[in-house]
Amino acid sequence: MSRFMMGVKRVFDWRVRGVRCVELIGVVCLAAVMVSVYIVKTAAARESSEISQIEAEIRQDQQRVRLLRAEATRLEQPARLEALSRQLGLEPVEVTRRANADGLSELAAAHQPVVAAAAPAAAPAAAPAEAAPQVTAPQTSSQENGL
16 A cells, blocks of 8 residues: 555544544534535525615605606696696786897896996987887786786
8 A cells, every 4th residue: 555545544543532533524514514504594684684675665766756756747737837827817928028139128128127327328228229119018017026
């Protein structure tokens, strides 16, 4: 027999208190495998519970999104918006209240707040505007102006 084989035979025959050393090593390895499987199993169970919690949150969020979309659809209904505009006294813009491009400067000047220092500068500019075609300024109610 070779020297290597003699060493292996000696390890297999070596006894500690009547128990072979190989058997002790086998029992220790088996115990290590059992502990590692238990640890992996508990970690997998923990991950599984976290996944189920996250899926439940996703379902709740999807339900909330559906409810919010339904609420937005209800709030945007044209009949509801028309009723609210009637309650506030709002009405559609009349065709006669349109302005052309030439009359926009007059409309802008008509709606500017009058400031004491700016009043003399605005007076000379009013003369050339008279030559422009007449455009009726939009009539506003006190509710639209916030008064």
